[in-house]
Amino acid sequence: MNKLYLLLLIIAVSSCKRNNTSISSANASFIDFSIFKKEKIKIDSTYINEFKNEELKSFYKNYNNETVWESKKYRDFLISEISLAEYEGLESKDYNLNNIKSFEEKFDNLPDSLHIEYDLLLTLSVQLYVKHITFGKLNPKELYNDWDLEDKNIEINKLLFDCIDNDKFEEVFKKSKPQHSVYNALKSCLEILKKMPEDQIGTIDLKQKILPNKKNNYIPTVKKRLLYWGDMVEKDTVLSTVYDLKTQEAVKIFQARHGLKPDGVIGKSTIDALNFTKEMRIQQVVANLERWRWYAHDFGNHYLLINIPNYTIVAVKDGDTILSQKVVVGKDTRPTPILESKISNINLNPNWTVPPTILKEDIYPEAEKDRGVFRKKGLQIFNNKNQEVSPYSWKKSDAYKYKYVQNPGRNNSLGLMKINFPNKYSVYLHDTNHRDFFSLNYRSLSSGCVRLEKPLEMAAHILNDTTKWSLKTIIDTTDINHYNKLRVKKQLEIDKKYAKLIAKNPTLIIEKKVLPKPQLKTIVVKVPNDIFVHQLYWTAWESKGILQFREDIYCLDANLYSKLRY
Secondary structure, eight states: OOHHHHHHHHHHHHHHHHHHOOOOGGGOOOOOGGGGSOOOOBOOHHHHHTTOOHHHHHHHHHTTTBOOOOOHHHHHHHHHHHHTGGGGTOOGGGGTHHHHHHHHHTGGGOOHHHHHHHHHHHHHHHHHHHHHHHHOSSOHHHHOSSEEOOOOOOOHHHHHHHHHHHTOHHHHHHHHSOOSHHHHHHHHHHHHHHHSOOOOOOOOOOOSOBOTTOBOTTHHHHHHHHHHHTSOOOOTTTTOOBOOHHHHHHHHHHHHHTTSOOSSOBOHHHHHHHTOOHHHHHHHHHHHHHHHHHSOSOOOSEEEEEEGGGTEEEEEETTEEEEEEEEEEEOTTSOOOEEEEEOOEEEESOOEEOOHHHIIIIIHHHHHHOTTHHHHTTEEEEOTTSOEEOGGGOOGGGGGGOEEEEOSSTTSTTTTEEEEOOOTTOOOEEOOSOGGGGGOSOOEEESSSEEESSHHHHHHHHHOBTTTBOHHHHHHHTOHHHHHHHHHHHHHHHHHHHHHHHHHOTTOOOOOOOOOOOOOOOEEEEOOSOOEEEEEOOOEEEETTEEEEOOOTTOOHHHHHHHHTO
16 A cells, blocks of 8 residues: 555545544554554575675574664664764775665665665674674784784674663663774874964984074974964064973973973974874874784783883783883884783793894804804803703804703893793793893884883782792792892801810811802793783873874884774
């Protein structure tokens, strides 16, 4: 029956009833327009199979191969969500937004064939969108060799079934996105950047430093950039070429926001940061948002979080940051791998077996020039029978047959402690014998492992056992002076006992016992609790409305963005 004819008939019948029956407005009956809702349409399974998409096939099989998106409420939600894809660092065009809107405008008049086409298009688009916000648009395992992130065991269709069957669209879509505060801060960062005016300021093409109180023709450009980014508020001296005090203070603010030493000297790193345009920063944030979709959505209740470009580590428990330290990370030629793992044990007084890469690139070339390098570095050489080999009989041709070990001690390359966790790169967190590195601003200096500023404090936090492993106990256990004091004390006791015996019997001959010189021994302490390690990489975020950026030390941002927009 024609819908218009049916509508007129119902209205006419209703009018007659109103004329013949007197009822209160509170009890008045209204027309139920739900009867005009489009009925589900059967879809030929061969048509679905033509897409060669198992997820699509499984989705419609769950709904008896009938159209699904009859509810305008659900369609409106999906269209709104896809329309805001740009604020997730994605692009709505990837999800056919214009085609979807075109179908939606004519939804009530779509013939069955186009209704089916629209239903399939909406399903395919939503499946892809949910996949991207859950897993990321790209797969890091296809891009990098030094990333080891756990696969997420999430079925996209099950998420959509929950949305449709239980009307949980808002809840499910929110949970599908990363919930970590850094991801949300990145989204805020992107929103701030998008609202900023167009950046039409020239670049600073300068090779030498600009020192305080000196004149330089690029100072007006520097001031304009500081004004644009909000680090400088004074406009009255913008045309002056003098690097005055007000500009120096603004530069220090800018430097601090970019993780640079806030000394007011405009050097290469500061100039590079100043030359970033609004569009370049947007691209940087988009790349960071993608990386956060790769990371675990749940970091665990207790974890260590390392931000490699920011050279920091924080220990978080029950949502509270307990410790924060500086770290040294891998240089660009030996980058620290991005990974997620769980701590297995802590080694106090570790020895160090030199890894193959360091042997090949550092030790062997030096040893060919001077065999004394082994002793200088405190290395012992052992053959396959665990027999020590003299450095002066060492030959490059046999080098791979040996094991090279540093004994425990403060000058050991691992320092006094290392934290172990399973990973395929054989990296760990550890102390260092180069403690001066932590005073540097640029700390991409290691061979891949992460070095801790306060390793023993971190060990005490992880072990969390004030009875057996208090901080004092850990310090004493790793301090050779502690053992020397104990030796001196015990030796005195032995000497006193010996003296008493001789006093009683002067002719008594007793061999005086002399205690051996103490040595540090490696102690392995198992970590029974679930404490996770997340070595991650992000170069941008927002904090209290202030944009924060860090140097892209491994040059990942621009390359990732280009692949996202390819």
